[in-house]
Amino acid sequence: MESMRLDHIGIAVRSIDQALPLWRDALGAKIGDRETIPSQQVEVLFLETGETRTELMEPTSSDGAVSRFIEKRGEGLHHIAYRVEDLSATMKKLESAGSKLIYSEPRPGSHSTLINFIHPTSTGGILIELVEYTTGDQTSHPEEERST
Ligand code: ZN
Numbered sequence: 001m002e003s004m005r006l007d008h009i010g011i012a013v014r015s016i017d018q019a020l021p022l023w024r025d026a027l028g029a030k031i032g033d034r035e036t037i038p039s040q041q042v043e044v045l046f047l048e049t050g051e052t053r054t055e056l057m058e059p060t061s062s063d064g065a066v067s068r069f070i071e072k073r074g075e076g077l078h079h080i081a082y083r084v085e086d087l088s089a090t091m092k093k094l095e096s097a098g099s100k101l102i103y104s105e106p107r108p109g110s111h112s113t114l115i116n117f118i119h120p121t122s123t124g125g126i127l128i129e130l131v132e133y134t135t136g137d138q139t140s141h142p143e144e145e146r147s148t
Contacts, residue, residue, distance in 0.1 A: 004082045007131045008053040012066050012078040016045045016058045023047055035110045042066050044110055081129035087114050
């Protein structure tokens with residue numbers, strides 16, 4: 001089994017377009033995919049920043065989690081994402097160890113991934129995203145589509 005590795009760093013912004021000049025023009029980041037993720041109520045833009053990408057997240061609705069985060073704490077570092085091989089198996093291990101997960105089932109993320117988050121109260125204050133890369137199309141029941 002492949003060990004976990006850092007996948008990306010998520011940064012909450014009010015506006016991707018307003019954040020872009022810093023990242024693209026001043027810092028020289030290469031622009032990757034831009035995608036709306038309805039289940040997370042965000043639009044995301046990935047910056048190609050070496051092995052670990054940087055994800056800019058802009059809320060698409062005022063009642064999503066990222067919007068509430070910005071309201072409460074302002075823009076800034078939102079989460080750190082690690083890649084895992086088998087999200088469901090990792091979730092089971094976390095749950096049996098008493099860690100609190102945000103979702104009870106894996107959810108579709110960007111780039112045909114399945115994601116979940118470990119609640120900051122279980123990690124010493126850091127929101128940790130877990131990402132499993134899947135092959136093939138995601139449907140509304142991604143947990144039934146997993147090929148193991
Ligand atoms: Zn993320």
